[in-house]
Amino acid sequence: MTLVIGIRCKDGVIVGADRLSIKIRATRIKSYISKVTSFNFPDGRIVIVGHAGNVQDSERALTRIDAGRYSLQPMISMEEYLEEVVEPQLSRFYIYLKESIGREPDFSLVTQADFTA
Numbered sequence: 001m002t003l004v005i006g007i008r009c010k011d012g013v014i015v016g017a018d019r020l021s022i023k024i025r026a027t028r029i030k031s032y033i034s035k036v037t038s039f040n041f042p043d044g045r046i047v048i049v050g051h052a053g054n055v056q057d058s059e060r061a062l063t064r065i066d067a068g069r070y071s072l073q074p075m076i077s078m079e080e081y082l083e084e085v086v087e088p089q090l091s092r093f094y095i096y097l098k099e100s101i102g103r104e105p106d107f108s109l110v111t112q113a114d115f116t117a
Contacts, residue, residue, distance in 0.1 A: 004050030053107035
């Protein structure tokens with residue numbers, strides 16, 4: 001089970017997560033990964049994303065929603081980013097996995113935005 005926690009402090013936000021990843025094939029394989037990622041908007045704002053579930057699905061989803069890949073309007077709100085980038089990209093990813101691989105994605109994303117810069 002993955003745990004991602006965020007704590008709002010006077011001077012910012014602290015985000016942390018466990019790092020254990022277990023792959024189950026013929027045997028259980030333990031490894032340690034980062035489950036917290038951040039994206040930088042061109043105007044300096046930051047979105048922090050914690051993820052859980054299938055590591056490959058999470059990494060592929062994160063690549064698709066990286067704010068640095070898009071020409072976003074200056075001072076785009078978090079709601080607009082979620083509606084214009086995240087939702088359509090994750091919907092396309094879901095359809096891709098369902099149609100080409102025959103399974104649903106297995107991951108969860110949690111976001112925290114620092115839009116005060």
